[in-house]
Amino acid sequence: METLKEKKAKESTQQTIKISGAEAIIHCLLAEGVDILYGYPGGAIMPVYDELYKFQDKLTHILTRHEQGAAHAAQGYARVSGKVGVAMATSGPGATNLVTGLADAQIDSTPMVCITGQVTRELLGSDAFQETDIIGISTPVTKWNYQITSAAEIPEIMAKAFYIAKSGRPGPVLVDITKNAQFEEFDFSYTKCTAVRSYVATPKPDIKAIEAAAELINNAKKPFIVWGQGVILGKAEEELKTLVEKTGIPAAWTIMGASALDSDHPLNVGMVGMHGNYGPNLLTNECDVLVAIGMRFDDRVTGRLEDYAKQAKVIHFEIDPAEINKNVHADVPVLGNAKETLELLLPLVESNSHVDWHNIFKEKYQIEYDTVIKNDIHPTKEGLTMGEVIEEINLASDQKAVIVTDVGQHQMIGCRYAKFKESKSNITSGGLGTMGFALPAAIGAKMGAMDREVVAIIGDGGYQMTIQELGVIFQHNVPVKIVVLNNDHLGMVRQWQELFFDRRYASTVMTNPDFVKIAEGYHIESKRVSERKDLKKTIQEMIASENPYFLEVKVEKEDNVFPMIPSGAAVSEIRLK
C-alpha cells in the first residue's frame, strides 16, 4: 500500500511530512478497512474526535448513548460481518464503561478493537481527573492490550491490535492512548501486521491426529457431532455440511454455533446445553464417538462433567490449545483452524448413513415435540407464549433474519425456535450472559449487514439496561425490528426461584413503564400485542416495514423454559417438565 507519507510527499514540496498522533489513528483505521466505529467523546480522546470530524466522509462514527452500547454495537457488527468491530471512548468512566463489552467479546471470541483516551503521560499514576488504570482493569478481559504514550508507537501498535483481534481465536484488544501521544506530530507510515513472534495464531494441523480422528469416525457405530462458533469463525460451514452429509453423523450445535448449518437440514438435530434439545443432550451420554468441532465444553453445555460423555471417545477439533483437556479429556485433539482441519479430514472419512442411530434422535425429538415444543409454538392456552412469537418471526421473515437475543428465557426460547438458512445469523451473548446486549448489538448487526433483516428479541429486564440506545436508532434511522417479550418479570431468575427456591420471588417482579410510549418518544413506529389474534399480522407488518419498528408482546407471566438440565445435573438428567 502507498504510505501516507509517500502520498503526502507527492502532494507537498515540504521535506518532512508530519501528522499528529490523532490523525495517525484515523489513517490506521482506514488502512485496516474500518468504515464505521461506535463511541462516545470526552476530554482525553478529543484530539481523535477532532480528526474524525475532518474525516467524516470516509469514516462514520456512531454516537451511542453509553459506552457499553458502543462496545456491544461493535460486537454485533463484528459478529454478522466477520470484520473487526471498533469502539472508542474517553479515559476514566468512558473506558470502564467498555469493560462489560470487552468481557463479553473475550468469552465469545469476538474480534474487536477498543480505543480509549488516557490522561497525558506526565499525569499517569497521579489520580488525575478521569484517570483510571484501564490497562490493569482490562487485562483479564482482553486478548491483548497496550498503552501508547508516544505518537511514534501508533502505527505499529494499531497494526498489531487489528492483527491480534482477528487472527487465530479472535478476541478484543484495547489500545489506550495518552493525550500527549494524540497531539504529538511524527512521520507516519503504516505497514499491516502479519505475525507476532511470540504468538502462534493458528496451530498447524497434525495429519496424524486427523488420521486418528478419521479412524475413530469410520469405526463408530453411534457417532455424534457437536459444533460451536469455531465453525463460523473459521468459515468452515461448507466443510461441516459436507462432513455431516458424507458421514451421516447427527450433528448438534452449541448456542454460539447456531446458524452454521441450515436449521432444516435433516442431520441438524438441534441444540445442546442447559435448555437445548432433549435428544442431543440425552444421547451425548450414549454416543460412542463425540466429535467436537470449534466448541469449548462450557459448563452450560456439559452439565456435570463427571458424567459427561464418559462412554465416548472424544475428538476435539479446536484452534486454541488451552481448550484441549481443559474441561473434557480429548482422546484425539486436532489443533488448527476448523476449515483447514475438516478439509483434511473429509477425504479420509467413509460414507455412511447411521440410519438406526439417527432414528433414535427422531424418536427423542418426537417426545420433546409432544411434551414441550407443540405447546410452546402452537399453544392452546389463552396466554401468548414466547415460542409462538419466534415461530411467527420465522414465518414472516422466511427464516432469513439475523436474530439478536439478549439474556434469559427469551434468549433460550429464541435460540431453540429461531430458524436459520444463513450463517452468522444468531447473535447473542453466549458466554458472559450480558443482559442489555441485544439492543446495541442489533444496531451494530444491522449496520454490518444492511441488506439483511435484523430482529432483536429482548426481555423486559434486559431491554431496560440499554434502552437509551433507542436514541441511536432514531437519530440514524437504523431499521432494526425490536421485539420485547414482556412477562413483567426477570423470567429466568424467576423460573429458578420457582423450581429451586420454593417460589420466593426475590426482586424478580418488574413494574414496567409503557414501552410503546417510550419508543414513540423516539419517534419509532410502535405496537403492542396482547392477544393471539393480532400476533401474526402485526409481526408481518413489522417485518414488512422499512423503518425501525418496536413491538411489545405481552406474554404469559410465569411460563418456564423446558427442557432443562438443572445446574449440577448430568446431560442425561435433562427434564422435560
Added chain:
Amino acid sequence: MKKEWFTISVYSENNVGLLNRISGIFLKRHINIESLNVSKSEIDNVSKFTIVVHTTEKWVRNIVGQIEKQIEVIKAFYHIDDETIYQESALFKIASNLLFDERQIQNIIKESNSQIVTVSRDFFVLAKSGRRYEIDEMYEMLKPFGIMQFVRSGRISVSKEVMQISALLEEFQHN
C-alpha cells in the same frame, strides 16, 4: 487429584504489564503464588518467569495453557521438583558482636556453607543459597540469637531436560 509443588517456567517478551497478565491467571483460579522470580534468560531480550505453586496437575496444566496463549508469552512449561535443579537465596543480617561472642554462630556459618557478605561495626550479613528447607533450617538455628533482618528470594530453577526455546523462537520468526 492430589496437590503437589510445581515450578512453572515462562519465557516471554520483556514488556510492561505482562506480569499483571500472568499473575491474573492465578488470581482467576484463586491460587496463591508461593514464589516468583523474573529475570533475563539465556536468549537476548527474552525474560524468564519462575513461578512456584501448590496445586493439582490438572490445574497446573490448564494454567500453563492459559499462560502460553497470552500474546507476549513465547512458551510455558511446568515441572515437579524432581525434574529441575532449583535454588533459593537468602540474606541474614545479624548483630556483629554475636560473630565474636557466640562460638555457635561461627559453627553455623561453617556448617551451612553460607558466606559472610559484609561485616560492619554494627552488623554482618550472611548469604545462603540452597533448597528451601536448608534456608529454613538455618533460619531456625539463627533465630535464638536474634536476626535483625531476613529476606529470601523466589525460586530459580533450570530443567534437567533440554529446553529448546531458542529453536522455537527461530521457528516462530520464520513462520
